Amino acid sequence: MKAKVRGVYATALTKLLLDNGFEVVQPSQTIKARFGLMDNNEPPDLKIRDKHDLQGVVALGTKEAINAFKTVLHENLDDVVTRTWGVSVDGIYKGCVVGEDGRNVYVKIENETVGVLPKQEKPFESQSEILVQVERKPVGRKTPFLTAQLKVVGNCAILVQNSRIGVSLKIRDIAKRAELYALGKQLAPMGWGIIWREPAAYKPKEALESEVAALAEKVKILSEKASSALAPSLLVEGSYFMSVEFPSMSKRKLDMLRASVTPTLDGHHFYKSCGGNVSAALEMAEKLLEKGQSPEEVKRLFKGQIAAEFPEEGMTVNVEHVKLSGAVFHLGQAVLETLNNGEVCYCRTIKANGFYDGLGTAKEAGDKAVSKTRLGEWHIITNYYARDGVWKGAYININTPVEVYPNALRYVDLEVDISIRPDGETKVLDVEKLEKALEKGLIGKKVYERVKAEVEEILKNKPCQS
Secondary structure (H helix, E strand, C coil): CEEEECCCCHHHHHHHHHHCCCEECCCCHHHHHHHCCCCCCCCCCEEEEECCCCCEEEEEECHHHHHHHHHHHHHHCCCCEEEEEEEEECCEEEEEEEEECCCEEEEEEECCEEEEEEHHHCCCCCCCEEEEEECCCCCCCCCCEEECCCEEECCCEEEEECCCCEECCCCCCHHHHHHHHHHHHHHCCCCEEEEECHHHHHCCHHHHHHHHHHHHHHHHHHHHHHHHCCCCEEEECCEEEEEEECCHHHHHHHHHHHHCCCCCCCCHHHHHHHCHHHHHHHHHHHHHHHCCCCHHHHHHHHHHHHHHHCCCCCCEEEEEEECCCCCEEEEEEEEEEEEECCEEEEEEECCCCEEECCCCEEECCCCEEEEEEECCCCEEEEEEECCCCCEEEEEEEEECCCEECCCEEEEEEEEEEEEECCCCCEEEECHHHHHHHHHHCCCCHHHHHHHHHHHHHHHHHCCCCC
16 A cells, blocks of 8 residues: 655654555655655555644545554554544535534434535525535544535546536646646546646556546446435545544654664654754754764753753643543643652642542532652542542543643543542443443554553552542
């Protein structure tokens, strides 16, 4: 399978993909130099780029390529989280209209998925079933954006219903643009236009003719299925999307992969994900490594340059509690009481009344939550205290190891908790959620087994109030 990789994880992922039988296409100049790759303009089965928060990557490709990439990640990274989008990107569905408001029509495209279609695109007011397509942007939403302006997407060409011939602006050669425009007028099926994509500039005429013929066959299948298929159903398959989270342990393994190819400072991908001054300082430091300077000296200089960017004891930090679904819960600001020799302790003041689930005690504004962990540890122990210091119980959250960022403490919650009530009763909570996460492919077997082992170890040591 062919993969195109860009972003701060590109070198490590290229190494991982090549080691697992993928072919890397359209490589950047840096990747070509590091891996000795030749120019290759073949269209990819899989496109990989950074997430906006730099905490992982997003991938778009064929179902087979996405599944193969997911398998490679779970087999090689200890705490990776993969979130696949069940909806087919660019997929054409026969959907059921389930409601509308002043601006939108709501269309069920799968048994548990309803998308949003702009009202002006609905062909007939009374229509209860409609052909729609999943838009690429924004991808990954719980509620997909839909369009009734259909297109059939290929590697080099896109057939667009009721459209004209077009050529990608990325194709700048005037003669090639004219050639593709003329070819499009010859090949376009009735009622459809052709937009030539950038890879078309590198393909012979016969290959383009073959691709358009295959896309025209999809149009024919669409026409045949549209009248007989039961709604909701997928009529023409598109691409598939996956969002990947690289927590602490995954970043470390990716550091090792990158270091096997090019000079790399320990913590490279963590520092890259910090962005800003930290990322810029890392680039300067690794240029010194490439010039042959002492790794120990470079590391010392780098640490000194970035020290002021990170929190110290007594400072206030945000706590980012990331769910396996990708939702980020900001638990509020905490005072960093200890950050020394790998030990982390932070304290939060409870702002609102409520109830501590699993503890059987009331949550009151003014309560103190004191959380302790160690860097590299897979759990956080949080003890809750009333204003007068009376202990209300404890929660042990099972999670990926905490990462200390310039403005936040961040970890991924792994669903399972252990509650310790004031009377000493201890319970393991939400194991079924972990099992569902494994079934859905959010986590792999490595994470599942690691969580189970962590719970057993904690129970054996019988943690108590601290």
